[in-house]
Amino acid sequence: MATHGKVTGIVANLVTVQVDGPVGQNEICYITLGSEKLMAEVIKITADRAFVQVFESTRGLTVGCPAEFTGHMLEVQLGPGMLSRKYDGLQNNLEAMEGVYLRRGQYTAPLDIEASWDFIPLVKVGDLVRAADWIGEVDEGWVKHKVMVPFDLEGKLTVVSVVSAGSHKAGDTVAVLKAADGSETSVSMVMRWPVKVEVRAFAEKVRPFKILETGVRSIDTLNPIAEGGTGFIPGPFGCGKTVLQHAISKQAEADIIIIVACGERANEVVEIFTEFPELDDPRTGRKLMERTIIICNTSNMPVAAREASVYTGMTIAEYYRMMGLKVLLLADSTSRWAQALREMANRMEELPGPDAFPMDLPAIISNFYSRAGFVKLHNGKSGSITFVGTVSPAGGNLKEPVTESTKKAARCFYALAQSRADSKRYPAIDPIDSYSKYLEYPEVTGYLDANIEDGWVAKVMRLKDILLRGKEARDQINILGDDGVPLEYHVNFYRSEVIDFIILQQDAFDKVDASTPIRRQQYMVNRVLGICDEKLSFVGFEQVPTLFKKLINILRQMNYQEFNSDQFRSLESELDREIAARRVS
Amino acid sequence: MSGQGFKPKAFQKVYTRIDNITKATCTITAQGISNEEMAYVDGRPAQVVKINGEKVTLQVFPGTQGIATNAEVVFTGKPPSVKVSEEMRGRFFDAYGLPIDGGPAVEGEEREIGGPSANPVRRKQPSELIATGIAGIDLNNTLVTGQKIPFFADPDQPFNQVMADVALRAKADVIILGGMGMSNDDYLYFKTVFENAGALNRIISFMNTTENPPVERLLVPDMCLTTAEYFAVDKNAKVLVLLTDMTLFADALAIVSNRMDQIPSKDSMPGSLYSDLAKIYEKAVQLPSGGSITIVAVTTLSGGDITHAIPDNTGYITEGQLYLRRDTDISKVIIDPFRSLSRLKMLVIGKKTRKDHPQVMNACIRLYADAANARTKLDNGFDLTDYDRRCLDFAREYSRSLLAIDVNIEIEKMLDTAWSLFGAHFTKEEVAIKQEFVDKHWPKIAEKA
The missing domain is CATH 2.40.30.20 (Elongation Factor Tu (Ef-tu); domain 3)
Incomplete structure (x- = not known):
């Protein structure tokens, strides 16, 4: 029998409930207030009192309101039909909600279990299967959506029956499995899974070894992110965090994109809703929206559900990963999630850590990032979740708890610099502060050298060296004056400017420049390094900027042209002529 | 009260x-x-x-x-509420929604304040501009319906005067003014200005002055926004909500959280500051039915410090920010073209306004930046080129005829003014605007060789 309880205390959305039976930590309950049922999660238990955080406004709640416990943790429903959906942090289907304003206590089904899908069985009666094995598949848009053995089943199971190919409803039984102890389980296309528990029904999680192309040059070339890797983008407001994340979501070569808009502006989400259904996915020729799921808990939606939203996104990502797909998960912004944790810790009167964040914040963050990764499935296939989160550091100061905790967990660090944003050098990723740990992985460097070109990683390191030397040269020039330094300093500075303008800066709003395939990045890197290697002769430092500005201008025009088009080639000849005129003979 | x-x-x-x-x-x-x-x-x-x-x-x-x-x-058995009706137009209320202008109580439908949020999938992308007549806003930082944007201003700057100007000139159906911690003098200023302009029938005010207890302020934004929702949702009106000063609102939040024994986070502000502010600002919305709520707020800074928790959290929530600055060259307050930003302007400029708008805007700001460099050269004792001098002349006139907050003209006129400034000071190459616009708008008489 389900546990029941009565409300005995209320402070904002923290409610104490006196219970009449067993309750579990993180168990979900519903509190009845008039005709509304408010969803809540148990976050602390003291004897017969459960402390629950309510996912909605608690206005009007009184002592004595009845609560009913569900016996399970916060779960999501997984099955075909999730792609292109817009969910809130608790996986309610926002499209299905009535009215312009969200109504308290209104919960909508994440999936249509009455929908019919063309099911093709992948197993036959008598086969031995285990958790997450593929029983069959349906076409969810262009994705071969696998119907899997529920993730929580243990050991080997025998297929007792499986339906034949044809149209079946999502909620109907498609197979019956028998466990070693003789118990039978009916399997439909839909299963449930608790969001705070990682889906681990894969064979092994391996070290990432190849890169995930994003089309953003300052990521792919300078600090590549691995498929199955993690990265984060901290930056003060107005530095282009969201624009950068949107660019990645539009261009990355992933099968599934899951965007968690966590505590951010509603109009930004509206922009995705408006744009994505219009944008073409270059890889499938379909609309971008068809491979996208949006979890949207904007800043004004209830705070507790904001915390749940990142887990909801991660769990859906894990589900698709088990189908052998490449998933890209983006969360904007993880700071808002951390703030949600802080508000609750505060109400629970926990002893605070730095900046009043809970003491276990670093553990929570690293635990979350660790759920990403590249996995090998039992059937030999592989799948991955690449996770990129943004961080909104208070006052733009990177020495704050969320940034610091994330730095320990994420492997790529894309620092957005206010100074770059101020001088309109977008994307404002600071080339010197940012890093990718994957460039230290022998697997990844081996992959890059084998797949882009031999010696590629060495070239990337040279780019970084030139950028650093250019920065040092500029500092010296600023201190000593234009004519107080050797001419070589000016050349060094302008070499770094060529890299900055041509490789780093990228126009996210230009059709061609917005996304650069890796082959084109390779070509331009070689061109730019070629220029840096040229021995050029100058009379006086004034000639240095004149030439380099001319070169930069031509190279920029090249970036705006279709790769290898006639204009591209003619600009390139112009470039060669300009260089030849200054070359030391 | x-x-x-x-x-x-x-x-x-x-x-x-x-x-x-x-x-x-x-x-x-x-x-x-x-x-x-x-x-x-x-x-x-x-x-x-x-x-x-x-x-x-x-x-x-x-x-x-x-x-x-x-x-x-x-x-009372009820959460805080406000009585909404057309009768509210032209009236002044306190933080509880009771009249303070000596008039009778308003009859109307009683609505709970601080209601639910708009479903993000039901929002429309903002696409309609709100003209204010102030060129520093309309030309460079165009406001769009459904936007939320604050003025970041130091306490000595005339932000309340600018707010009053915006209220009087903005092409909105209903304007709701929320005063928090406003001095009694400023309250009387607003009252007089509105009455003299004969604009009262468009304006509704909720006032918490420094004479009232500070904690009462916490009710003001919700009072304003629940009223705004009545006009925007029920009457399909274009509503502009002005909130001044949100820093004093946040201070009141800090007082309450302190008294409730909550652990303060950055700058002694409550840990929930971001959510508290977002709940207010996110009420800005473009509704599918055509109604909209736009929020223009004031956040006062201390010594221009935008890393303080209040402006910092605000910056992450709002869609841009506007800065006031005193231009000593023309001895007027201008809207700083460098640091100000309206994130949504791209949705309307050149689309709802004349096609040359984006290019003219960028050219002006670029030339103004060249003038700033020329001024640095001058300050450091370097010689100025002819171009530098022309930039400085341009900057002075640009500041006077377009950036100053007392400018009040239509957007077309702003663009024409900019073109005549280009013609007076620069060659076509120096302005570097797309040829088709130059052909169409370059002034005929003032042409330079």
């Missing part, structure tokens, strides 16, 4: 024994009380903030000075 003359009605719960009294709260033993319900303690408005069994803690808005343990506590 404390609810003096408040008479308990028959069905309301009345108690006369207070267990605990602190500076801001009273705790009594009561049953069947609901969370966030309004009550009156000795006639003073109060709200339920905590319930623990039969112990109910009330936050008394005007403070608890002089309240005795046997004071009368009356529960």
